[in-house]
Amino acid sequence: DTGVSQNPRHKITKRGQNVTFRCDPISEHNRLYWYRQTLGQGPEFLTYFQNEAQLEKSRLLSDRFSAERPKGSFSTLEIQRTEQGDSAMYLCASSFPGAHNEQFFGPGTRLTVL
């Protein structure tokens, strides 16, 4: 499968715990994006990387959130001291840079904070 992959697919955690998600983009894509989606809403942009550089962060990305892409390939998204409001689907997407930004999404990681 040469699409975007994400692990784990589901994560249940207790409030206050830290969680980390991984995204492996399509190998030729040098842009990688993280989004969050809650029920009844469209995906909301969190952050994106071009190669290993994090170029943009949304105000939705609080200090408890950190994302890395150390070698310009896979990326991790960590949430520290999780809160119930963090429960959502976390989606990763990748693309080539370009005017039309056609992005391809992974299956997402569904986080439930109890």
Place this chain on the structure above:
Amino acid sequence: RKEVEQDPGPFNVPEGATVAFNCTYSNSASQSFFWYRQDCRKEPKLLMSVYSSGNEDGRFTAQLNRASQYISLLIRDSKLSDSATYLCVRGGADGLTFGKGTHLIIQP
């Protein structure tokens, strides 16, 4: 005002009918637009890009009206498998801005 606005629906449409959705955007400098389809509990998938001249892909036609700042999607001869949420999307240098989506239900 939200950057991208859509009627959430649901639109209940009989099989074989034609259905159209509109979406409005607020950023007049926006350059690229897309329609994504999302099935229940699945990731969004690109349906089609929207160009100024409009574009057609089989039963699907997308149009962009920059003067009025809206995008449309027309589905002809609708199939049961077209039932999904259709997300209107604005592309920018920082990523994609999604509308909340329009829920379409095709009824037999």
